[in-house]
Every structure is written in C-alpha cells, then in structure tokens.
Amino acid sequence: MADNVVEQDNGSRLQRSIISRPTMADVARLSGFSAMTVSRALKDGASVSAKTRERILEVIEEIGYVPDLSAGGLSSKRSGFVTALVPTINNSNFSDTACGLTDALSKRGLQLLLGYTDYSAAREEELVAAMLRRRPEGMILTGGFHTPRARHLLDSAAIPIIETWDLPDNPIDQVVGFSNAEAIGAMVRDLTARGYRNIGFIGGSSKRDTRGADRRAGYEAAMAELGLGEGHVITFGTPPISMEQGGQAIVQMIGQWPEVDAVICVSDLSAFGAIMECHRRGWAVPGRIAVAGFGDFEVSRCCWPSITTVTVNSYDIGRQAGELLLATLDKIRSGAEIRPATQKIDFKVVVREST
Amino acid sequence: MADNVVEQDNGSRLQRSIISRPTMADVARLSGFSAMTVSRALKDGASVSAKTRERILEVIEEIGYVPDLSAGGLSSKRSGFVTALVPTINNSNFSDTACGLTDALSKRGLQLLLGYTDYSAAREEELVAAMLRRRPEGMILTGGFHTPRARHLLDSAAIPIIETWDLPDNPIDQVVGFSNAEAIGAMVRDLTARGYRNIGFIGGSSKRDTRGADRRAGYEAAMAELGLGEGHVITFGTPPISMEQGGQAIVQMIGQWPEVDAVICVSDLSAFGAIMECHRRGWAVPGRIAVAGFGDFEVSRCCWPSITTVTVNSYDIGRQAGELLLATLDKIRSGAEIRPATQKIDFKVVVREST
DNA sequence: GCGACATTTGTTACCGGTAACATATAGCGG
DNA sequence: CCGCTATATGTTACCGGTAACAAATGTCGC
Numbered sequence: 107m108a109d110n111v112v113e114q115d116n117g118s119r120l121q122r123s124i125i126s127r128p129t130m131a132d133v134a135r136l137s138g139f140s141a142m143t144v145s146r147a148l149k150d151g152a153s154v155s156a157k158t159r160e161r162i163l164e165v166i167e168e169i170g171y172v173p174d175l176s177a178g179g180l181s182s183k184r185s186g187f188v189t190a191l192v193p194t195i196n197n198s199n200f201s202d203t204a205c206g207l208t209d210a211l212s213k214r215g216l217q218l219l220l221g222y223t224d225y226s227a228a229r230e231e232e233l234v235a236a237m238l239r240r241r242p243e244g245m246i247l248t249g250g251f252h253t254p255r256a257r258h259l260l261d262s263a264a265i266p267i268i269e270t271w272d273l274p275d276n277p278i279d280q281v282v283g284f285s286n287a288e289a290i291g292a293m294v295r296d297l298t299a300r301g302y303r304n305i306g307f308i309g310g311s312s313k314r315d316t317r318g319a320d321r322r323a324g325y326e327a328a329m330a331e332l333g334l335g336e337g338h339v340i341t342f343g344t345p346p347i348s349m350e351q352g353g354q355a356i357v358q359m360i361g362q363w364p365e366v367d368a369v370i371c372v373s374d375l376s377a378f379g380a381i382m383e384c385h386r387r388g389w390a391v392p393g394r395i396a397v398a399g400f401g402d403f404e405v406s407r408c409c410w411p412s413i414t415t416v417t418v419n420s421y422d423i424g425r426q427a428g429e430l431l432l433a434t435l436d437k438i439r440s441g442a443e444i445r446p447a448t449q450k451i452d453f454k455v456v457v458r459e460s461t
Numbered sequence: 462m463a464d465n466v467v468e469q470d471n472g473s474r475l476q477r478s479i480i481s482r483p484t485m486a487d488v489a490r491l492s493g494f495s496a497m498t499v500s501r502a503l504k505d506g507a508s509v510s511a512k513t514r515e516r517i518l519e520v521i522e523e524i525g526y527v528p529d530l531s532a533g534g535l536s537s538k539r540s541g542f543v544t545a546l547v548p549t550i551n552n553s554n555f556s557d558t559a560c561g562l563t564d565a566l567s568k569r570g571l572q573l574l575l576g577y578t579d580y581s582a583a584r585e586e587e588l589v590a591a592m593l594r595r596r597p598e599g600m601i602l603t604g605g606f607h608t609p610r611a612r613h614l615l616d617s618a619a620i621p622i623i624e625t626w627d628l629p630d631n632p633i634d635q636v637v638g639f640s641n642a643e644a645i646g647a648m649v650r651d652l653t654a655r656g657y658r659n660i661g662f663i664g665g666s667s668k669r670d671t672r673g674a675d676r677r678a679g680y681e682a683a684m685a686e687l688g689l690g691e692g693h694v695i696t697f698g699t700p701p702i703s704m705e706q707g708g709q710a711i712v713q714m715i716g717q718w719p720e721v722d723a724v725i726c727v728s729d730l731s732a733f734g735a736i737m738e739c740h741r742r743g744w745a746v747p748g749r750i751a752v753a754g755f756g757d758f759e760v761s762r763c764c765w766p767s768i769t770t771v772t773v774n775s776y777d778i779g780r781q782a783g784e785l786l787l788a789t790l791d792k793i794r795s796g797a798e799i800r801p802a803t804q805k806i807d808f809k810v811v812v813r814e815s816t
Numbered sequence: 817g818c819g820a821c822a823t824t825t826g827t828t829a830c831c832g833g834t835a836a837c838a839t840a841t842a843g844c845g846g
Numbered sequence: 847c848c849g850c851t852a853t854a855t856g857t858t859a860c861c862g863g864t865a866a867c868a869a870a871t872g873t874c875g876c
Contacts, residue, residue, distance in 0.1 A: 127619065129862055140826050145864060153823060170617045175594040176531035176540065177862035180831045185531065195575070201551035217591060220550070220575050236572060239530040261765065262525045264482065349763040378763070386766045405760060407702040408733070410740045484832055495856050502832060508853055532832035535861050 128171045131370070137165040148173060150423035179241070187217040188431060189237040190246040190424075193225045199401050199420040200248065203270065206424025207246060214432055216243065223248075223347040225314045232254040238263055244431045246424075250274020250281075251316045265442075266434040268427045272317060273448060280434065281448040282427040286317045287324025289416045289453045293370055294328035295400055296414075296415050296455045302368035302396060305334065308355040308380065309372035316370045318345065321400060325370060338363045342376075352376030353383035360395065367395060368461065374406040377413050380459060387429035396461040411459030416452045426451070483526045493521040503528060512774040515645045534596070542572040543786060544592040545779075547599040548580045548670070549701050554756050554775040555603065558625065561779025562601060569787055571598065578603075580669045580700040586611040593618055599780075599786045605629020605636075606671045621789040621799075623782045627672060627805060635789065636803040637782040641672045642679025644771045644808045648725055648753055649683035651769075651810045657723035657751060660689065663735065666696035666729035673727045675698065676755060680725060697731075707731030708738035715750065722750060723816065729754035729761040732768050736815060751816040766814030773808045781806070 134141040139158060146152035147162040154162075165171075190207055192200040196352055208218045221237060223230040226388040231253045238259060239246065244266045250258070250273070260267050260278055274281060275372040286443040297305055310318045322339065329337040340359045342351035352371055356379075359366055371377035377399030384391045391397055398414040399406055406413035426449055437444050466608070489496040494513060501507035502517040509517075520526075534540040545562055547555040563573045576592060578585040578778050584607045592600065593614060598620040607615070615622050615633055622634040629636060651662055662680040665673045677694065677703035684692040695714045697706035707726055711734075712738055714721055726732035732754030739746045746752055753769040754761055781804055 127617075131862080141862090142827080142864075143825055146825085148863095153825090155824065158824080170613075172590075172614070172618075174535070174595050174596060174862055176596060177535050177831090178864065180532050180535060180862080181864040182527070182831085183831075183864095194556070195550040196553045196556035198551045201549070205549065235527075241529060241531065258525075259527070262482075263527075349759050353763065375759075378760070382763055382765045404704050404730075405733070408708065408737055409764075410737045421726050486832080496832090497834075497857080498855055501855085504834095508855090510854065513854080529832055532861090533834065535833040538861075557821095756852085809826080 127171045130171070130173065132169060133162060133165050133171050136169065137162045138259070147247075163358075185241045185243055186215065187219050187240075187242055188244045188246065188428075189219045189221060189240075191221045191223055191230055191233055191237075193223055193250050195220065197346070198403055199418070202420035203248075203424035203427075204424075206421040207428045208424075210425045210428025210432065216432075227251060227256070227314070231259075234259050243435060244268070246270060246335055246427050246431065247278075248272075250277060251318050252278075259434035261348040266431055266438070268431055270423050270427050272320070273450070275445065277448065279446050280430055282423055282430060282451060283448070284418060284451045284453050285324070286320035286453075287327060288344050289418070290321045290400070291328035291331075291371060292453070292455050293414075293416055294325060294332065294399075295461060296457065297370070297396065297398065298332055298334070300461060302366070302461075303334065304338070304363070304366045305329065306338035306340065306359050306363065306366040306369045306375055307372075308340050308342070308352060308369055310343065310345055310347060312344040315345040315347070315372075318347070321372050328348030338366055347373045347375050349375050349379030349382070354379075354437045355385055356380035356395075356397070357387070368398070369395060370394075370398045370400075372400060374401045374403040374415050377415070377460070378403075378405050378409060381409065381411070381413065389446065392459070392461050398454050398461050402456060406458070414458045414461040415456055416453050417456050418451060423451055474681070475628060481629040483524045485526070485528065486665035487524060488517060488520050488526050490680050492517045501782055540596045540598055541570065542595075542597055543599045543601065543783075544574045544576060544595075544597040544645055546576045546578055546585055546592075547603050548578055548587055549762045550575065550577050553758055554773070557775035558779035561776040561781075562783045563779075565780045565783025565787065571787075582606060582608050582611070586614075589614050598790060599623070601625060601782050601786070602633075603627075604671050605632060607633075621786055621793070624753075625778050625782050627675070627803070632801065632803065635785055635799050637771060637778055637785060638803070639806045639808050640679070642682060644773070645676045645679035645725060645755070646683035646685075646686075647808070647810050648755075648769075648771055649680060649687065649689075650736065651812065652723045652725070652751065652753065652816060653687055653689070655751075655816060657816075658689065659693070659718070659721045659723070660684065660696065661693035661714050661718065661721040661724045662715065662727075663695050663707060663724055663731055664696070665698065665700055665702060665706075667699040670700040670702070670727075673702070674726050681790030684733075702730050704730050704737070707734030709734075711735035711738055711750075711752070712742070723747075723753070724750060725753045727755060729756045729768055729770050732770070732815070733758075733760050733764060736764070736766070736768065746816050747814070750751065753816050757811060759814070761813070769813045769816040770811055771808050772811050773806060778806055 121425050130141045130144050133144045144162050146154045147159040175186055188211055195201055203222055211218055221233040234256045246268045248271050250269050269277055272283045273285050286326050309322045313319050326337055340355045342355050377397050381391050400416045402415045402417035406415050462681050468611045470500045485496045485499050488499045499517050502514040530541055543566055550556055559575055566573055576588040589611045601623050603626050605624050624632055625637050627638045628640050681692055697710050734753050736746050736752050755771045757770045757772035761770050762774045
C-alpha cells in the first residue's frame, strides 16, 4: 500500500504565527490592570468588580489569550489533573471505568490523564515515573501488582493513590474493587446448582493479567471446595485476551476432556470466541457444552446464544474511585485524618442462554 | 447495592509525607554542584563529566528526586506531550490509532495525552480549550468537523494540527485519512458484482458521527451511479454505535422492504447485531440476506458467519499521523517550509462469509 | 464629614526548572 | 611550559503564572 500524498494550498498557518502567544502580562497591559487582577478575573470566587472583569474578558477574547496551566500550577502547586493507568483502553470495562472517573473528577475541575500499561508491570512502572513528573494530584491504578520501583515511586509521591478492580493483599493506600476469585467462585456455584458437574476453565497462560490469574485461582478453589475434583484448565497466550484464543481453547478442551459439560472463560471475549467456534463445529451451546464468561461486554448481551457472565459495574468503579480521590484531597487540605479504606464493589452472576 | 467499606490499618502514608518533594536545588546542594549542572546531568547530550553525573544520579536516587516537567517546560517552552482527541476510547479502531500515535511519538520522547469527545463537537471544543491550556506541542483530531470556536482556537494555537480518519473539505493543516464515502462505494460495487441488487444501508440518524454520515452519503452516491435506485436506508439513534441498534434496524429493514437482499451497516458492531438478530429469527445470512459492516473489528473476523467488511489500517493512521507531526515539528524548528499535505490511507473490502 | 470596615487593586517574591552567557579547568601541540 | 581550544561548570535572568501581603478605594452609620 503506497501512500498517496496530495499537496494542499491553504497557506501555511504555522509559519504565519511564529510570534509567541499572548501572556497574562499582555492582557494586563492592554486592559490597564495588573496581571494579578487579570489572574483574579479568571478565577471565580475572587473579588474583582464586575466592570473590571468584563473589560478584562473583552481583552482576552480580542487577543485570544489562553492561560498557561503549567505556569499556574507551578505557582499554585496544583496541577489540576489526575492520572489513571489501565491495562488497555480497548476494553469496555476499563473505558467505562475511565468514563466514571472523568465524570466524578470533572465536577471539581480536575482533568483525567489516561495511560495504558498493556498489561505490563514494567510499562506501568515507566508510566508511573513519567506521570509523576507532571505532578498529578492523585493516581488511580488498575490492580494491586506493581514493580518494587513503581511502588517506591508511588510511596514517596505524597499524593492519594487508589487501586481498583482488585482487592490487593497489601494495598498502597485506598482501594475500590472486588475479589475476582470470589466472583468466579460464584459462577462455579451457579453452574453447579444448574446441574453441571464437569466444569472447565479457559484463561491466559501468563501472570501478566493478574485479575485473570485470580479468576483461575478462584475457579480452582471453588472446585475443590465443592468436591468437583481438580478441574480442567486450558490456557492460551498472553493478554490482551482475544476472541480467537477462546475458539482455539475450547477445541482443545473438548479434545482433551470430552466429558466437560460447562466451561468458564476468563473473559466474555474468549467466551464469545469459544461459542462461535462451537457453532462452526456444530456443537450446541449449551446442549453439548455450556459456556460462561466474565465482564458483561456488549457482545455477550447481543450474541446468540447470549452469554452467561459476571457483571461488575465498571463505570461505578471509576465514579467511586474518583469521588474517593476527591474526598481524600479534601481531607489532605483540611488536615483531617486520612484512613485508608477498601470500598468493595458488588458483582453478580447474570444467567443467559449460553448456560 | 450498598457499598461495603472496610477500614484498613496500614498507617497513613499521606500524613507522613507533608514535607514537600525535593527539588533540583536540593540535589544541587547535596551533590555540591549547581542546579544547572544537575539539569545537564539529567539531559543526555549535555556536557557533564562522567564522574559528576554519577555523583548527581547517586544523590537523586538517594533522596528520591523526581524532576518537575511543568517547570522545565515552562522554561524551555516544550511541554513534551501531544494531545489526541478521539470520539471514544472504547472502539478498537480509535484505540489502535492511539497505539500507533503512542509508538510514533514515544520514539522522540513525546507523551500522548488522550481525550475523548463522545462524538460531540461541543465536547471537542471544551477539550480543545482545556488541552491548549497545557500547551501541547501538537494536536491530533478525529474527523474534519469542528465548532467555529474550536477552529479558531486551533488556528491561533500555532502548533501543528493533524486531522485523521477523514478527508475534510477544508482542512486546518495536515490530514491523514481516507474517504469514508469512497470506501462504502467500493462495498456497494463489490456487492453488486456478486449479484446483489437490492442493497440497503443501516446507520445512525444523527449527524454527530460525521464519518457515519459520510458513509451513508457514499452509499447513496454509489447506488445512484450504478442505477440501483434510491436505496433503502434505516437509521437508528445516536452514537456510539451499538450492536443492539443493528439488530433492531435489520428487523425494520426486512419489515419495510422484504426484497432487500443485502445490507451494508455503518459499522461492524451494528452488522454483528444485525446478524445475531437474523440467527434468532431464523433468517439465513447470507442466504436470506447478506450483511456487510465497516471497520474490521475483531468480532467480525471471529463470529459466525464471519462478516464482510471494509478494513482500514487504524494503527497506521496513528503511526503516520505521529510521524507527520514529528516531521512538522522538525520543520518548524529548522525554519524549513511547511506544506500542508493530505496523506491518504488505503482501505480494502474484505469479503467473508456474511455476503 | 469622619472613622471603621469591606472591597478592590497593586507589589513583590517565588514556584522549579532551563537558556544564554561567563568563567574555570583540562587537554594538547609546539 | 605556554597559549590555544575544547570541555565542564557556574551565574543570572526569565518562563508565566499565583500566594501573600500592602495599599487604595468605596461604603455606611452616626
């Protein structure tokens, strides 16, 4: 695919505007007030007469002044943003969480700066270091596993940290999450109650996806607890989880353990891939084999058969984390006592056609 | 769902560290060098003796100094980041573009700051304003439609702007995209070549998704050109496009025009929803009706029947936009002439089982 | 019309770095 | 061992705002 480059003729915007952008001093000079008054006019709640503010805003509009937040932040020691790190942005669970965060934080004028770690603790470490250089007022992380250096950086950052989507054994600070192991345990119990006895599990082979690993552990624990044997686990490659992996895994599962009558997949995406592969091969779902997923993705609601899954209010994880962060910032400012706490988020097994 | 709050007992990290973070001056004092030398030690390519740098890095490590980029940027007039605005992050097309951008930009140490507009020009305007206050070195936009105020802000920003995923009639600056109308035209021709004659189109009713509107226009143009009549269009609600909407739309399509033998959907997501609804109702795809989508999402490759679609290298849009931005920044710095250009990205109709 | 107080505006210093220029030190050929 | 150049380091000013305090102006009751 050779690229097709077409010249345009709209002049050169950039060369026209070599002159540097107007600053607050320019506004001050042109309006006849001091820079400080201009600064106040832009901040609501400051004491500036209506007339003055009006005049200043006029000048601002006229010369197209745009305040520089990094200069302001340098002086006021408030950067005005919060960082969130998620494994991947292309996953409705995490993007919903990001939306919840944005909504909660924007109420107080805080911006969200998003980074994605690609499920890699090393990249998380890099991002933590890179983000801290911009002095976020708080940080939201996904999961409880971090490199020692990342943890050290976070520990000395002196800003509120919230870990989400998990219940870490040794939390840094605050937590908004749930137990992935328990959630899968609930799914195992639900399948058992419906009469399935030979329940398998399909998940990633890597430990990079720690929530995936927790889910597998939850499966194994529940199987043992219910006296259903050691279980049958098929693993596939590294995250992010793909649909295709689910398809391959279920073929392997049935090949290896034909007696398996139900499979729990680490994610709806792999469950979907598994179900589609079953269609292709003429294996009825749930007649020949039942399939359940995790995460309540849109595809599970919409596909046929619709997929039994564990639903978690992803948006709410973000919203609650955002609100907790705001509350913590308030406490820091007011000098109130900060008590690290864990907010547990509820999950629920949603039974659909696939089981 | 009541939230379950559990107190923890890990001490209060935040209250311990009220003391302000170390600055470059602290490093300077402790290492016995001047702040400027510390600054140079942290910048590669600067003339600092190996011994000095080593000593300085030692101190930095010891006291946990983290440089403040906003202070540095204020002085050097280089913020070190670029902003990209996408309609939504929860769409593999745009998130792939974001990955391509990240990869291209990180080669030169630029960070990507992502914002999502929710397909709203008003929110785009807000984001443009908010982002410009942080002085990005460039900005990547999705599509060519912006509010007048957003356009004005961008025009006076004096930074390179790249519009993507579209070929705007009146571009701001540089463009990396393709014609959505042409792409759908190619799909109409492909279906025609396969013998389909009554081709319908399913898309959003809102103009917010301008790429969606372009695709519809491309459909209508191609139908007229091929003498296939005015076509049959069913619209559903506002973006983001959901799978469910596709399911509802195809039922309406068949109800209204039973003679339709093929449907093009504005996105693979709605195509998928449509196909699943057909399954449910026992309408064979493509026997009773053929269904095509747009965007080559994973679900189309994996589902059964797999979905005929238009594939665009989303990652490459990002990568190329990133590289173009870097090249433009170089030109600005070297004073070379900047010629706004449009880089056309290729698209391709991928025929699969659903047609 | 005066003093007490509230409101509005100005001044100065500083946030934490880096550019630009000045100066000190090292390396090196003759 | 000198003088020249290259390299290493220091000094000063400034980037664009805001905090903190000072000063001026306005308001109001008596």
